[in-house]
Amino acid sequence: GYRARSAFKLLDIQSRFRLLKPGQLVIECGCAPGAWSQVAAPLINAGGHYASDRPNGQLIGCDLLPVSPLPGVTFLAGADFTHDTVQTQIRDMMSSPAADVVLSDMAPNASGHGFHDHEALIQLAYAALKFGLAHGRVGSHFLCKIWSGAREEAFIANLQRFYRVVHTVKPKSSRSDSAEKFLLALDCLGIKRKAPA
Ligand code: SAM
Secondary structure, eight states: OOSSTTHHHHHHHHHHHOOOOTTOEEEEESOTTOHHHHHHHHHHTBTTOSOTTSOOBEEEEEOSSOOOOOTTEEEEOSOOTTSHHHHHHHHHHOSSSSEEEEEEOOOOOOOSOHHHHHHHHHHHHHHHHHHHHHHEEEEEEEEEEEEOSTTHHHHHHHHHHHEEEEEEEOOTTSOTTSOEEEEEEEEEOTTSOOOOO
């Protein structure tokens, strides 16, 4: 079984967009307790542990909290992704210079104050995006969770500058009354980014 129901959100996104493929290098921000990792590891064939006839992928996950091991997956626990030292550690672990996919399901502990929570989550999303732009290859993909709010539109506009196409996804498995949604940005344009609108 999966460690958390959040697995079904990534499965739903995967079934619609075929984001993850064998051989990819994937960075996962906010991976505890590891349900997305359970979904992603076999799809990318992490560490070659899942299919001997497919290219070997690499999955590096990071979280503030501990994560139980998974075959083929590298977890950085007790690690605040917003810290440069943690990002340097991740980069040093990468088996190739640039990642194929950056995933972020990071979320702060919700305070219940919508504005504050939105703001805190947007900060995390920007941290993941900056990493994706700095360490993702041209053509790489980016998926992150956000909560609706004032800075959502500007964040989406930023994604649109740097990626060919941006989808707003509300997985079926995401509670319909929650403000949670996912932004999926495909095909990083790299330095040949679009001019700001
Ligand atoms: N996708 C995960 C899964 O399927 O198991 C669930 C992730 S949970 C919704 C959000 C996670 O983000 C929490 O485990 C939390 O500790 C982590 N998180 C929040 N802020 C973080 C930060 N600054 N650095 C790393 N992880 C963070």
